[in-house]
Amino acid sequence: MKDNRQSFEQTLLQGWEDVYRKSQLTLWLLLSLKEGPKHVAQIKSFIGDATNGLVASDEQSIYRALRRYHKVELVGYKEVPGSSGPARKEYYLTDVGLRVLNSFVKRNIIDTLFRPDIQVLIYKDKTK
Amino acid sequence: MTKSSWNVLLLDKKLLLVPLLAFLASLAVFIPYFGIIFLSYDMAPSGDGSHESGGILEYLMIPFWLSLYLVLGFISTFSTAVVIDNALKRFAGQPHSLKGSFRAAWAKKGSLAAFSVLSTTIGLVLGFIEERIPFGGKVVAWLVSASWTIATLFAIPAILHSKEYIGPFDATKQSIATIKKVWGEGVVSQLAISLIAGITMITLGFAYFAVFVGSLIALDPLHYTYAIMPVTTLFFAVLIGLSIIFNTLIMIARAALYHFAVTGEAPSTFDSELLRSTMTPKKARKLFS
Numbered sequence: 001m002k003d004n005r006q007s008f009e010q011t012l013l014q015g016w017e018d019v020y021r022k023s024q025l026t027l028w029l030l031l032s033l034k035e036g037p038k039h040v041a042q043i044k045s046f047i048g049d050a051t052n053g054l055v056a057s058d059e060q061s062i063y064r065a066l067r068r069y070h071k072v073e074l075v076g077y078k079e080v081p082g083s084s085g086p087a088r089k090e091y092y093l094t095d096v097g098l099r100v101l102n103s104f105v106k107r108n109i110i111d112t113l114f115r116p117d118i119q120v121l122i123y124k125d126k127t128k
Numbered sequence: 129m130t131k132s133s134w135n136v137l138l139l140d141k142k143l144l145l146v147p148l149l150a151f152l153a154s155l156a157v158f159i160p161y162f163g164i165i166f167l168s169y170d171m172a173p174s175g176d177g178s179h180e181s182g183g184i185l186e187y188l189m190i191p192f193w194l195s196l197y198l199v200l201g202f203i204s205t206f207s208t209a210v211v212i213d214n215a216l217k218r219f220a221g222q223p224h225s226l227k228g229s230f231r232a233a234w235a236k237k238g239s240l241a242a243f244s245v246l247s248t249t250i251g252l253v254l255g256f257i258e259e260r261i262p263f264g265g266k267v268v269a270w271l272v273s274a275s276w277t278i279a280t281l282f283a284i285p286a287i288l289h290s291k292e293y294i295g296p297f298d299a300t301k302q303s304i305a306t307i308k309k310v311w312g313e314g315v316v317s318q319l320a321i322s323l324i325a326g327i328t329m330i331t332l333g334f335a336y337f338a339v340f341v342g343s344l345i346a347l348d349p350l351h352y353t354y355a356i357m358p359v360t361t362l363f364f365a366v367l368i369g370l371s372i373i374f375n376t377l378i379m380i381a382r383a384a385l386y387h388f389a390v391t392g393e394a395p396s397t398f399d400s401e402l403l404r405s406t407m408t409p410k411k412a413r414k415l416f417s
Binding site for chain 2: 023026072073
């Protein structure tokens with residue numbers, strides 16, 4: 001019985017996390033570039049590391065996202081000669097991207113999840 | 129260059145007003161002229177069925193027709209100058225407005241009028257050669273016309289660019305010097321737009337012809353007349369609209385080439401500006417999904 005309940009809850013959690021993670025790529029990608037300019041492989045590594053492996057993205061998805069964001073000037077890139085091999089694109093956050101990211105984080109994370117009363121709620125492990 | 133021109137037109141749709149106003153102004157000038165000429169001719173048929181007209185009157189009409197050509201020529205040159213001025217200022221990152229461009233072109237009315245007189249005169253002479261000299265006349269006229277068109281591609285930008293009065297021959301010399309810098313790019317981009325325009329017009333013509341013939345076959349004479357009139361009106365309205373668009377595009381492309389020749393920098397494609405002005409919430413949502 002207990003196993004069934006756990007399995008059910010895990011399935012619910014998995015489903016919720018799957019949807020949640022799909023929308024997280026933009027945030028983590030831009031945060032990785034806020035830390036500093038990166039190649040795609042470095043972006044992927046940062047995201048995996050920062051999210052404890054929960055937001056796992058293949059390089060193709062990251063490339064596709066970067067192409068879209070480059071079109072709207074959220075990110076830029078420059079060709080950097082490789083130490084061994086052809087030149088690679090190093091992506092960076094533009095001024096526009098930084099302002100949009102900071103506004104998003106403030107409105108959707110800092111002003112909500114970081115609110116003291118919400119923090120208390122998050123850390124509480126029982127209901128009233 | 130062509131992409132820049134399209135983006136400029138998308139950002140500044142008001143530029144289309146200029147050739148439209150030029151067309152209306154030309155019509156406003158042409159109609160009274162035509163009315164006067166029509167009334168002055170003796171239209172009574174003679175015994176052999178031909179229409180007689182006063183012999184001396186024909187020669188007196190020459191300066192009359194000439195003045196019409198010159199006025200229409202100036203209207204065309206002036207409207208081209210307005211569009212090119214606006215585009216040049218945009219490419220140079222300067223403030224630009226239609227009113228400002230009208231003023232800038234008006235400030236150069238002397239040079240533009242002189243250039244327009246030269247262009248019109250050459251056009252008339254070529255027309256004369258084509259009609260009067262058999263066989264070779266058409267070839268000569270076509271060759272000279274093509275050469276003149278290319279040689280004067282940047283004459284109007286040169287006039288707008290100069291701080292003082294510049295005569296038509298000097299403007300043409302400056303134009304030729306500029307063409308040498310952008311020869312390949314210049315001809316190709318102008319040809320590309322003209323080709324697209326030509327193909328579009330021909331396709332439209334075929335479509336209209338198909339409707340015309342189809343209606344003739346399918347409908348009785350009365351219904352055919354009622355059907356074909358709005359279609360014909362629509363066809364000519366679309367044709368005029370497309371002419372205005374392509375004409376404006378060619379003028380902007382000419383300004384882009386001149387900017388490149390003079391500054392050595394290709395005008396920015398204005399993708400960024402266009403993107404910002406056309407971003408919608410729906411497009412933004414799609415971006416992040």
